Amino acid sequence: MIQTDITIIGAGPCGLFAVFEAGLLKMKCHLIDFLPQPGGQCSEIYPKKPIYDIPGFPEILAGDLVDNLMKQIAPFKPGFTLGEKVTEIKKQDDNTFIVTTNRGTQHRSKVIVIAAGLGCFEPRKPNIENLHLFEDLGIDYIVKDPEKYKNKQVAISGGGDSALDWAIYLAKGVASEVTLIHRRDSFRGHLDSVDQINQMASSGKINLITNAEVTQLTGDTVLNSIKIKTSETVFSKSVDYWIPLFGLTPRLGPIANWDLNLHKNSIQVDTFDYSTNIEGIYAIGDINTYDGKLNLILSGFHEAALMAQSAFKYVFPEGKKSFKYTTVLGGIKGF
Amino acid sequence: MEKIAINIIDVDGEKYAIDCVLDPALNLMEVVRDAGFPIGNCGGIALCASCHCYIEEERFFNLKSDLEEDMLDQLHDYNDNSRLICQIPLSEKLNGITITLKY
Ligand SMILES: Cc1cc2nc3c(=O)[nH]c(=O)nc-3n(C[C@H](O)[C@H](O)[C@H](O)COP(=O)(O)OP(=O)(O)OC[C@H]3O[C@@H](n4cnc5c(N)ncnc54)[C@H](O)[C@@H]3O)c2cc1C
Ligand code: FES
Numbered sequence: 254m255i256q257t258d259i260t261i262i263g264a265g266p267c268g269l270f271a272v273f274e275a276g277l278l279k280m281k282c283h284l285i286d287f288l289p290q291p292g293g294q295c296s297e298i299y300p301k302k303p304i305y306d307i308p309g310f311p312e313i314l315a316g317d318l319v320d321n322l323m324k325q326i327a328p329f330k331p332g333f334t335l336g337e338k339v340t341e342i343k344k345q346d347d348n349t350f351i352v353t354t355n356r357g358t359q360h361r362s363k364v365i366v367i368a369a370g371l372g373c374f375e376p377r378k379p380n381i382e383n384l385h386l387f388e389d390l391g392i393d394y395i396v397k398d399p400e401k402y403k404n405k406q407v408a409i410s411g412g413g414d415s416a417l418d419w420a421i422y423l424a425k426g427v428a429s430e431v432t433l434i435h436r437r438d439s440f441r442g443h444l445d446s447v448d449q450i451n452q453m454a455s456s457g458k459i460n461l462i463t464n465a466e467v468t469q470l471t472g473d474t475v476l477n478s479i480k481i482k483t484s485e486t487v488f489s490k491s492v493d494y495w496i497p498l499f500g501l502t503p504r505l506g507p508i509a510n511w512d513l514n515l516h517k518n519s520i521q522v523d524t525f526d527y528s529t530n531i532e533g534i535y536a537i538g539d540i541n542t543y544d545g546k547l548n549l550i551l552s553g554f555h556e557a558a559l560m561a562q563s564a565f566k567y568v569f570p571e572g573k574k575s576f577k578y579t580t581v582l583g584g585i586k587g588f
Numbered sequence: 589m590e591k592i593a594i595n596i597i598d599v600d601g602e603k604y605a606i607d608c609v610l611d612p613a614l615n616l617m618e619v620v621r622d623a624g625f626p627i628g629n630c631g632g633i634a635l636c637a638s639c640h641c642y643i644e645e646e647r648f649f650n651l652k653s654d655l656e657e658d659m660l661d662q663l664h665d666y667n668d669n670s671r672l673i674c675q676i677p678l679s680e681k682l683n684g685i686t687i688t689l690k691y
Contacts, residue, residue: 413662
């Protein structure tokens with residue numbers, strides 16, 4: 254069991270900055286996110302877009318903002334559980350919480366901060382009847398650990414950059430066979446990647462199947478083969494893994510079952526400290542709502558600062574804190 | 589300002605009809621979102637596909653930009669009727685349109 258002072262659900266910009274504000278008050282944080290990388294919307298939807306309303310940065314790429322936040326919180330050594338979705342929160346008799354993920358990883362803390370943005374990024378799933386039977390048993394929607402595909406037969410579906418990039422990566426000596434399946438006959442990813450895919454297809458390093466889609470899955474307990482339908486024919490292909498990469502989209506998901514007061518998919522909070530209706534649970538960033546709420550990174554950062562002040566009293570009821578500027582502290586003293 | 593009628597079929601197949609003011613500064617995603625449908629995650633820049641819809645009638649189509657094609661191309665349920673409705677500005681041509689939400 255992972256033990257920490259504050260478990261943060263969601264490693265978007267607001268969850269990340271909460272580590273800093275908590276760290277200044279000597280509280281340790283652990284972040285959980287379904288995405289395999291930190292950054293939330295900034296890294297998943299628009300890493301290469303410039304943002305113009307972060308104070309002090311006339312212009313900054315969303316991806317660079319995330320890199321900077323990671324640097325800024327590094328002294329406070331946050332823990333990360335990535336590629337896992339929080340499914341359950343349970344309050345214990347001693348008033349601590351246990352937060353459990355879909356993979357059974359458990360985290361115990363006195364405080365929970367929900368920084369879940371627009372919801373949990375979840376894969377867009379193709380419409381195949383028995384898909385759920387093989388999830389995690391041959392079907393992966395995100396690539397978390399590429400070594401898992403070592404010497405395996407892997408099929409990837411999708412036409413975006415992530416499908417192209419992973420096909421190229423796995424075909425370079427990781428998987429024993431890579432098949433890339435796309436619904437159309439051309440790719441719209443980065444030109445470099447498209448060129449590379451075409452070259453690898455001509456030299457036989459990648460089986461490229463276009464104008465095609467996967468329509469059926471078979472296997473006993475784990476996936477053994479996929480049926481591929483092209484504009485001309487239908488055939489089966491044996492695989493160890495099928496990775497459908499049709500992008501991720503945020504969904505509120507399990508948060509709706511945690512007895513929190515919700516208003517239209519957002520968590521209602523008290524603007525005094527961004528606490529929810531459950532003592533010890535706070536909600537900051539895009540996931541919360543209150544009169545006048547703006548879904549801006551700036552607002553989430555402010556909310557993180559006030560949340561941390563209030564959480565301190567909860568984590569260290571006897572503790573005394575005095576508010577100090579970071580300039581007065583003369584630098585950041587981490588853990 | 590004039591009003592136009594929009595018919596919406598949501599992901600559960602429920603039908604809705606809305607009237608909206610024909611403000612050319614707005615796009616179709618914005619009026620559907622303002623009517624309470626949970627779309628428009630990226631604010632309307634063809635980056636999230638939360639506004640992906642099927643639209644049967646071709647006469648409503650303005651041309652798809654490369655950006656829109658790039659995003660649609662990543663979806664498994666993209667077909668010839670697919671549009672990202674944040675890329676369709678409001679115009680009187682849209683009066684009576686029926687859109688089927690995919691998100
Ligand atoms: C295209 C675009 C442009 C934007 N431009 C600007 C701008 O110019 N200025 C600005 O201020 N804002 C902008 N925004 C908004 C800004 O990105 C958001 O306000 C910000 O990302 C919110 O941060 P967050 O940390 O609250 O949530 P998010 O960034 O949404 O991160 C939340 C994270 O929580 C995870 N999560 C949720 N539930 C679970 C669960 N149950 N288990 C595990 N993980 C979970 C999600 O997977 C996600 O990674 C823009 C957004 C978009 C999409
Ligand atoms: S609102 Fe994001 S693609 Fe249209």
